[in-house]
Amino acid sequence: MVALVLLSLLGCARTKLLHLENQVLEQENTKLRQSLDGCEAQAPPPDFAVNVTPEIVADYLRRSGFADAKLLPTGVLSAPVQGTNTDFTLTIQLFEREKVLFIAATDYLQLEEATSSKAMVLLLTQLAAANYELLLGKFQLNPKNGEITLSVELNLDDGLGFRTFHSVVHHLTKTADERYPSLLRAAQGQGI
Numbered sequence: 001m002v003a004l005v006l007l008s009l010l011g012c013a014r015t016k017l018l019h020l021e022n023q024v025l026e027q028e029n030t031k032l033r034q035s036l037d038g039c040e041a042q043a044p045p046p047d048f049a050v051n052v053t054p055e056i057v058a059d060y061l062r063r064s065g066f067a068d069a070k071l072l073p074t075g076v077l078s079a080p081v082q083g084t085n086t087d088f089t090l091t092i093q094l095f096e097r098e099k100v101l102f103i104a105a106t107d108y109l110q111l112e113e114a115t116s117s118k119a120m121v122l123l124l125t126q127l128a129a130a131n132y133e134l135l136l137g138k139f140q141l142n143p144k145n146g147e148i149t150l151s152v153e154l155n156l157d158d159g160l161g162f163r164t165f166h167s168v169v170h171h172l173t174k175t176a177d178e179r180y181p182s183l184l185r186a187a188q189g190q191g192i
Contacts, residue, residue: 047162052160054071054077056160075093077093078090079092083180086180090103103153105172111141111187126182127183134175137150150172152168
């Protein structure tokens with residue numbers, strides 16, 4: 001009889017212990033669900049890459065309307081641009097260690113197109129004035145080959161979103177195309 005009473009008490013204790021364990025587990029699950037909900041709310045949007053790779057940039061470029069974009073073996077992306085005023089190449093290079101994305105309008109304008117030293121001075125003055133006016137991008141002169149490019153560097157410390165990339169690429173290509181006629185006229189000595 002005493003054994004039955006002891007077994008009955010042990011059975012009640014086990015039931016109470018299981019009930020308490022279930023309550024603790026439910027509370028922990030609730031806390032974990034709240035934590036997970038908080039993490040999901042802080043997650044980047046679906047069109048946002050925290051770790052930017054050349055493949056992600058290539059996808060963003062194609063989605064931005066540059067269907068002929070090519071990822072070269074060197075890791076550089078290249079896409080032809082047919083503007084209203086000129087054709088050029090959009091060149092994109094990812095510097096992963098530095099977390100910088102370099103975007104440039106290349107094959108754009110050569111200093112050899114300047115017809116005289118006065119025209120060259122006028123062209124360089126126009127480039128400096130344009131750089132002063134531009135909020136995004138800058139014209140650069142490569143002194144070795146005389147190539148003029150329009151470029152922008154995006155800092156990737158916090159990642160890269162598609163909308164930002166799309167906006168920058170289209171602004172850069174539009175600016176390059178719109179500024180080309182005045183730069184070419186300066187290179188030809190018109191306006192001296």
